[in-house]
Amino acid sequence: MANKIYVIKPNSLHPDAMFFLKEKAKALNPHAEIMENQSGPNYDPNMIIRCDALFVAVGKDRSIGKGVYGEVTQCMEADKQVRVYEYDVETRQLILIPQFFLTITDSNNYRAFGKIEGLVEVGQTPGPA
Secondary structure, eight states, X not given: OOSEEEEEOOXXXXXXXXXXXXXXXXXXXXXXXXXXXXXXXXXXXXXXXXXXXXXXXXXXXXXXXXXXXXXXXXXXXXXOEEEEEEEETTTTEEEEEOSOEEEESOTTOSSSOEEEEXXXXXXXXXXXX
């Protein structure tokens, strides 16, 4: 299991997603250190290097900015565990996307740079929290 789990989400995704993502990471690995970056001048680009695993929350549109795209790619290239969840704002649930791939949708748009594609985990459907 991962000792250090780095949690990220696109800036466009509701802030509550980060709370639920951290809870999910703690539930799956209670002894792990949960690492979270702050946007703006306090952003630490080395978090991705120091982590053992990356947990990502995306919205139903699956759109991600260039930063999230780069961090997911960097972890995959380093053979680190990457878990991606689709966050449903209405039900406040995270649904695992067990097999995913990245696509670039607009290389000139840093906020809507790409998408995470894939089917949600079978048997998991949004419902009451």
